[in-house]
Amino acid sequence: APRQPAPAAAAAGRLGPLTDLVVERLFVGDEVAAAKFGTGKPIDDPAREEQELAEVRERAGALGIDPERTARFFRDQIEASKVVQRGLFARWTAHPGEAPTTRPDLAVIREELDALTTRLLDQLVATEPARDASIACRVSAAEAAVSAVVLDRLDALHRNALRTALHSLC
Numbered sequence: 150a151p152r153q154p155a156p157a158a159a160a161a162g163r164l165g166p167l168t169d170l171v172v173e174r175l176f177v178g179d180e181v182a183a184a185k186f187g188t189g190k191p192i193d194d195p196a197r198e199e200q201e202l203a204e205v206r207e208r209a210g211a212l213g214i215d216p217e218r219t220a221r222f223f224r225d226q227i228e229a230s231k232v233v234q235r236g237l238f239a240r241w242t243a244h245p246g247e248a249p250t251t252r253p254d255l256a257v258i259r260e261e262l263d264a265l266t267t268r269l270l271d272q273l274v275a276t277e278p279a280r281d282a283s284i285a286c287r288v289s290a291a292e293a294a295v296s297a298v299v300l301d302r303l304d305a306l307h308r309n310a311l312r313t314a315l316h317s318l319c
């Protein structure tokens with residue numbers, strides 16, 4: 150069964166709180182997979198993605214952070230969710246006994262994703278000065294990622310997804 154989305158444990162460093170939200174969103178990907186698996190509903194929903202990206206571009210502008218950079222960050226989060234979903238679909242197809250037995254409501258899950266978007270935007274604002282092209286940013290990102298992997302006990306699939314999610318952070 151997919152892990153229930155829970156607040157991630159506190160990852161280390163100045164990018165820790167942002168990374169915790171990123172991990173929380175990855176685990177919502179488990180819920181999305183459970184909502185779609187066996188229904189014929191495709192993992193990719195380009196219209197929903199465009200709506201999410203348009204929304205964050207607009208809100209980024211209002212928050213005083215770069216709209217295109219913010220959209221790129223969310224594109225990475227969406228791609229990471231798809232890494233999780235594809236991996237779980239493959240796992241559940243190969244091992245039907247591991248497939249979820251209850252199907253969550255995608256509409257409810259999307260409300261959770263929308264709530265996470267607001268919190269992620271707040272953290273993008275808070276970390277904006279730290280997210281430059283510096284070595285210090287990369288060290289902070291690595292510190293946060295490594296601690297999240299350990300504290301949240303991320304398996305190989307979620308570790309890969311986390312790498313995708315943090316790809317353009319610095």
Ligand SMILES: O=C(O)C(=O)C[C@]1(C(=O)O)C=C[C@@H](O)C=C1
Binds near residue numbers: 193194198227230231
């Ligand atoms: O809402 C969905 O259907 C999801 O699969 C979640 C999500 C996302 O991460 O926001 C990921 C892939 C889809 O293409 C659209 C959105």
